[in-house]
Amino acid sequence: MIFETRCAGCDTPGGAICTVCRFALLGRAPRHHDGHDGGVIAALAFTGRARDVVIGLKYRNRRAVGRHLAGLVVNRVVETGAHQGLDVVTWAPTSPRRRRERGFDQGELLARTVARQLGLPCRRLLERDTGPSQTGRSRAERLRGPRFRARPELGGRRVLVVDDVVTTGATLQAAGAALASRGAEPVLAAVAATPERRPANVVELRARRSHAA
Template identity: 45%
Template sequence: MLSLLLPPTCGVCRSPGSSPCARCASELVPAAETPAPAGLESCRALIAYEGTGRLLVTALKYRNHREVLDHIAGPLAMLADPSAVDVVTWAPTTGSRRRDRGFDQARLLAEEVAQALRRPCRRLLDRLPGPPQTGKGVLERIGGPSFTARSVVGLRVLVVDDVMTTGSTLSRAAAALRREGATAIHGLALARTPRTGPAAVERAGRARQGRPGALKCGG
């Protein structure tokens, strides 16, 4: 009954139907490959945090459009190698952000990824008090937040985050996990902030024109 009263809409463009709709999904641009942040064996991201990709993350993060997980969790999990992972965790947001939103978007992503990889999802990291990274410039993000970790002796850990800019959050998370005995740490992010320059302009142009290279997400 509720679905009849509130028909599904795209979390990005608000048009009726799935979220993201076919048009918005075709406009998502794959994230560029960059070296893994310090302390991680590998790190991959699914989409570029620009244009439609930025709107999709905003829909999940600030408007609680969790239905987008049905379309992005599978492609995101495919970026990870399950044979190299024992346990999945997430880089937690601040306590105030979690209370305001009622959820932690990185945890939602991690739970979906873990299910797809058939690996356990456990809360291994606690974020120490400090300001959120959102809204900070690149130089302000370099230090990153601080974390403490639970014991992970002998485990290979996959850390999931929503948006990666400098990689400092994942690096600090990796450092905390290493101190507690992790033998290998891999990172996975829904979106990566693109580097500026001609390559970013070219990727944006491909997305607008629907050329090959735009990401295909599906359920």
């Protein structure tokens, strides 16, 4: 049996992500951004081809696109200057059940690639308490978020937290709170942000740029 590689964005035979989809991702600026005060750095708007590519990674085992998505996260982090002074990269782990179903944790895959590209260590600093996955839950349920425990004591280290998708922002906020409880200064990042539902702590990059002009 011959297995044909197809683009995660448009399903065209060829590479893991075709040239057209690569340009589509580059051409889609993030709708929302805030790299400071606990905000979320979003590399992509979770819509169109970007949504297809992220879903391909998350649900269709298209792991090869992780490197490209991680590169987009790195670009945004560097663009905002949030990479300065970073000590370590970690991720918001998915539930054990989801990891078993998928055979990998997409957040970990992205975080390890982001860390490698930034020249930083990647460490598992968070443990997810047993509870339901965020996938398929209502917005009200998502806002209550998962619970995390951080280890070890982090003594003021600046930690970049990577996740695949941010919707309400509850997962990243919970991860950041757990790290802060251990003395870390968390910097939150996500591969994609949902433009229709804006996390309360995220502001528009374009608005900030226009005010600065």
